[in-house]
Amino acid sequence: MDEIVYHDRYRNESCIEKVYGDKALRWTYGTIGGKLALAGIVKRAWFSHWYGWRMDQAKTREKIAPFIAEYGLDADEFARAPGEFASFNEFFFRKLKPSARPIDSQANSIVFPADGRHLCVPDLSKCEGLFVKGEMFDLETLLDDPALARRYASGSLLLSRLCPVDYHRFHFPVGGRPGPARLINGPLYSVNPIALCQNIQILATNKRAITVLKTETLGEVLLLEIGATCVGGICQTYREGESVSKGDEKGYFRFGGSSTITIFEPGRVVFDDDLQRNSAQQRELYARMGDHLGTIL
Numbered sequence: 001m002d003e004i005v006y007h008d009r010y011r012n013e014s015c016i017e018k019v020y021g022d023k024a025l026r027w028t029y030g031t032i033g034g035k036l037a038l039a040g041i042v043k044r045a046w047f048s049h050w051y052g053w054r055m056d057q058a059k060t061r062e063k064i065a066p067f068i069a070e071y072g073l074d075a076d077e078f079a080r081a082p083g084e085f086a087s088f089n090e091f092f093f094r095k096l097k098p099s100a101r102p103i104d105s106q107a108n109s110i111v112f113p114a115d116g117r118h119l120c121v122p123d124l125s126k127c128e129g130l131f132v133k134g135e136m137f138d139l140e141t142l143l144d145d146p147a148l149a150r151r152y153a154s155g156s157l158l159l160s161r162l163c164p165v166d167y168h169r170f171h172f173p174v175g176g177r178p179g180p181a182r183l184i185n186g187p188l189y190s191v192n193p194i195a196l197c198q199n200i201q202i203l204a205t206n207k208r209a210i211t212v213l214k215t216e217t218l219g220e221v222l223l224l225e226i227g228a229t230c231v232g233g234i235c236q237t238y239r240e241g242e243s244v245s246k247g248d249e250k251g252y253f254r255f256g257g258s259s260t261i262t263i264f265e266p267g268r269v270v271f272d273d274d275l276q277r278n279s280a281q282q283r284e285l286y287a288r289m290g291d292h293l294g295t296i297l
Helices: 022-030 032-042 045-055 057-069 088-092 141-143 147-152 273-279
Strands: 004-008 013-016 110-111 118-122 158-160 169-171 177-184 208-214 221-227 234-236 251-252 256-263 267-272 284-287 294-296
Touching: 004 273, 022 169, 032 267, 057 088, 118 273, 118 294, 158 267, 208 234, 221 251, 267 273
Parallel strands: 004 284
Antiparallel strands: 004 013, 110 294, 118 158, 118 284, 158 256, 169 251, 177 208, 208 221, 221 256, 234 251, 267 294
16 A cells, blocks of 8 residues: 655655554555454444553553653643643543633634645535545435535535644534534444545445534534544533634544534635645645635635
8 A cells, every 4th residue: 555645835845654553454454464453343332441541540641741752742832741641542532731722813714624634525526535536425325414415515515634743633614603423333444544445435324423613704603523543522511502713622532533614604715825725636645723715705
């Protein structure tokens, strides 16, 4: 399987992703034995819950310092010192200092909801694929609501993929009033491109949560959190019905790589040039939560 290449907005260059658990991932999705294990064990919710439980144990604290060193994380961004975490999972969904992720202050801006590697679709009715040209997931299956799928069939979509090395809290891309998070159960396949290139429908069928955010400037925005292999849980921290500001925290993922999807009504947003340019080449753009992703029309 090929290496995963993404474009780093800040370095303005293409980079090769250093994948956490790379050998296990490639074995699972690239060998007959791995695919049998995937079907029988790995995709099951109990497996991810068990792995998440393991990462809650106190002895996993010893994994924190080597992880920070291997992946070059900046501990100065953390709201707590590395030695203060009781487990690896507690470190995994750590909070950051507010200064580490400033929120773009332009009145007409929309911001990235999470740290990660992002792809955009300006018009879902004209999408030619995400990770593989011509391959796109089914919107009706994703939303589990035919009427909602028809309403957003020509809308704009942002897919944000969080790797295990990323900051794992997700935020509101614009201000508004959020409704309840509707949970849709499903399997827990990996959302790494190695898996998605084989089956893009993973994004539409994995366990997921959908929240409708009512806004004054963008109509109703759909906010989705997608579970994945070894994700111990999708945890919501916002209060249903209470007004939120752009960049406010919505929730966090427990251990594992994960994704969020943001869907806008048709004709409401213009994505940034670098995001559109890389997405057109099926190449993800790395950017951080709170940074400018597009403009409100």
